[in-house]
Amino acid sequence: MNARGGVVRRRTKAPASPLPQRDGIDPVRVRLPEDPEGSWATVRDHLLGRYGAAVGAERVEEMLREGRFVGTDGPVSGDEPYAEGRWIWFHRDFPPEVPVPFGVGVVYRDERIVVADKPHFLATMPRGRHVAETATARLRRDLGLPRLQAAHRLDRLTAGLVLFVVREEDRGAYQTLFRDRAVRKEYEAVAPYDPAVGLPVTVRSRIEKERGVMAAREVPGEPNAESRIALVAHAGGLGRYRLEPVTGRTHQLRVHMNALGLPILNDPVYPVVREDGPEDFGRPLGLLARTLEFTDPFSGRAVRFESRLRLSGPG
Numbered sequence: 001m002n003a004r005g006g007v008v009r010r011r012t013k014a015p016a017s018p019l020p021q022r023d024g025i026d027p028v029r030v031r032l033p034e035d036p037e038g039s040w041a042t043v044r045d046h047l048l049g050r051y052g053a054a055v056g057a058e059r060v061e062e063m064l065r066e067g068r069f070v071g072t073d074g075p076v077s078g079d080e081p082y083a084e085g086r087w088i089w090f091h092r093d094f095p096p097e098v099p100v101p102f103g104v105g106v107v108y109r110d111e112r113i114v115v116a117d118k119p120h121f122l123a124t125m126p127r128g129r130h131v132a133e134t135a136t137a138r139l140r141r142d143l144g145l146p147r148l149q150a151a152h153r154l155d156r157l158t159a160g161l162v163l164f165v166v167r168e169e170d171r172g173a174y175q176t177l178f179r180d181r182a183v184r185k186e187y188e189a190v191a192p193y194d195p196a197v198g199l200p201v202t203v204r205s206r207i208e209k210e211r212g213v214m215a216a217r218e219v220p221g222e223p224n225a226e227s228r229i230a231l232v233a234h235a236g237g238l239g240r241y242r243l244e245p246v247t248g249r250t251h252q253l254r255v256h257m258n259a260l261g262l263p264i265l266n267d268p269v270y271p272v273v274r275e276d277g278p279e280d281f282g283r284p285l286g287l288l289a290r291t292l293e294f295t296d297p298f299s300g301r302a303v304r305f306e307s308r309l310r311l312s313g314p315g
Helices: 043-055 057-065 135-143 168-179 252-259
Strands: 028-031 087-090 105-109 113-118 159-165 184-192 201-208 217-219 225-235 238-245 287-295 302-306
Touching: 043 057, 105 135, 105 302, 113 135, 135 159, 159 168, 184 252, 201 252, 217 252, 225 252, 238 252
Parallel strands: 159 287
Antiparallel strands: 028 087, 105 113, 113 159, 184 238, 184 287, 201 217, 201 225, 225 238, 287 302
């Protein structure tokens, strides 16, 4: 009982999945919820109500016939009585994906972490329409590390360093470094050169991004985003810039460079959102996550990693 007289339900730890990963992707795990209204007489009733609108009732029925829904004791029949709290696993149908024709480079690896160079156009982790074609899935397959997970996210169009954690029990410690801004990150960008823009400069503003809207925007209010921007070299109307984000808002560096009148080369969103279409792998975004520095939470050792990727441009 809690202080208000209600029943406190303890979270039940899920048993190990009876299904292996597929192409580096974990199966979906479902715990059948309470049914106080008695809406679901059978497992089929619940699955149709939960997934029928998304994939179609016929597809759910087909997956049941194929034995795609699995419990701890084997395939689940749709006619089985509904049982609250039961665990069920299945592999969802992957969306069609265009292969990204660039490899993921391993910069450093030990028993706890993998630091990898993610190429342009490859998502960091499975989400939405990018599932098997992600850095996480590729590294799990290529390195034989099925529990590998990213400690932070790097924008799909940005290339460079991403820190991955080998063991699930270590992930929280590395995520905390990023949450507490204990990781120094340095980026490199190629963008137009304008001698009228005074650099170096620290840009502070309030950035908001609405769900479902491609571009983030600066709005009035207390700043929640800070970036330090310096010119490294310039030639032929282009500049190479060093960018140091103090905070980590979505698209922060792209928004701040655009606000200075220096939109990053080949940016499909800033200053103008381009129409959605096939990826042009020959025109990557001119943004690279070049450096990660932090004190390892387990060894106490100060570490620094540098990307082996390079941007085309001056300098």
